[in-house]
Every structure is written in C-alpha cells, then in structure tokens.
Amino acid sequence: MNRVRAPVLKLGETLIASVQEALMDADLVGLRDELVADVKRYRATGVVIDVTVLDVLDSFAARTIRNIAQMTRLIGARTVIVGIQPDVAFAMVQLGLTLEGTETALDLEDGLALLDIQLGRERRV
Template identity: 55%
Template sequence: MTTTGPRLVSILRQQPYLIASIHTALDDTQMTAFQHDLVERIGRERSRGVVIDVAALDVLDSFGTRTLRTIAEVARLRGAVTVVVGIQPDVAFAMVALGMDTGPLLTALDLEEGLDVLDRLIAPGRSTSRSRTT
C-alpha cells in the first residue's frame, strides 16, 4: 500500500505471527490494498497467525467487516489463524444494531489477548511469555 502521507497501516512480524495495525479509517480501495498486502505477507513470511488491530477505528462499515472476514478465510486457506482485536464498544454496538455478520471471525479485546488466542490455537500446551500476572 503506497501513500504519500502518514502510514495508514503497519504490518510487523513477531515470531510466527504478523501484527497488522490499521491506524486510520481506510476507503474501499485502501482496504482492498491492505487485504492484498497482508495476504501476500502471510505467504512470504510463512506466518502461522495474524492479529489485525482495529482499535484506531471509530467506524467499521459493511465493506470493512466483509474484508476482514475475507482476510481471515484466505489466511486460513494459507495456513494462518486470524484474530481481530481492539473493536471499540461503540463500533461493536453499531455492528450488532446494523446486523453485520462477522461469521466465524475470531476476536479478542486487545493485542495481548489476541496473541494469547493464537498461542492457544497454534501451539496448544506451550507456555507463553505473555502469561498474565495477578
């Protein structure tokens, strides 16, 4: 995804996972470019899991929701599990009120919980360095 201003998204590698953060609202063309970039990186990096952080978004429309579902399904077909994190409360209320179907899309509260979900699904029984302390 090429931009002339601040980065709209970032995709970082952390061990066998990719962490993709959406920093601002994306139009349909930008969302589609993000989808293609992320799916390409899954193969190139041989990623086993993907976390998509949408915490910066105060709106998630039907196209965005459908694109996230598509990313998750394509990633699954390429051998990676996807977890979407950071859905804001108002966004979640709006999605439910509008009847947006997230299908089997996995979600978690934040990045830490998203990584924990991936650890449990991809390497069951493995202890994680992100274990919570109480």
C-alpha cells in the same frame, strides 16, 4: 498508502497489522492483499489485525476483514481481529454484521495469547 495507514509488523510467526487511522476501501483491500502475500512470504501462522482506532466498521469493512480471515485461513494462518470498540460493536450488531467465523479478542495482548493457545505455541515470555 496502506503502509502508513496500516503497517504490518512481523513478530515471530505472527503478523500484526496495526490500523493507524480511518481506512479507505482501497486501503483495506491493499491490507488484505498485503497480508495474504506476507503470510506466504514469512510462513506466518498467525495474523492479528488491530482496529482499535477505527470509529466505524461498516458492511464493506466487515466483509473485507472477514475475507482476510478466510483467505489467510485457507493458506494456513489464523487471523484474530482485536480492538473493536464497544460503540462500534453496538453499531455493527444493529446493522446486522456479526463477523461470524472470525476470531476476535479484546486487545492486542489477548489476541496474541489467543493465537498461542489456538496454535499450541509456547507462550512468549
């Protein structure tokens, strides 16, 4: 189910999870498990989760995303969340969610650039 709603693409040492539509809790947990397994399988050093299409990030989603970032970090990869919409950010702050300790970037392009800087990689052309 998750493969359709949030397919994971591999680009060099980076995994890109591109959320395509509203995720159910099981999808998010599936994505978490898949990303953690894929980091190991592909020896990935970076993960980008693109949540541009999500119109709500509630406390469960935020906790799961934070968990993904922490888990991948523990096994050796950096995770960047990209594409949180301004309206969603506004609601998250009101709710009391901060994604503290989790890297974020405006969009996929900036997220990939941030990973390159963090990981001291040469920029892709």
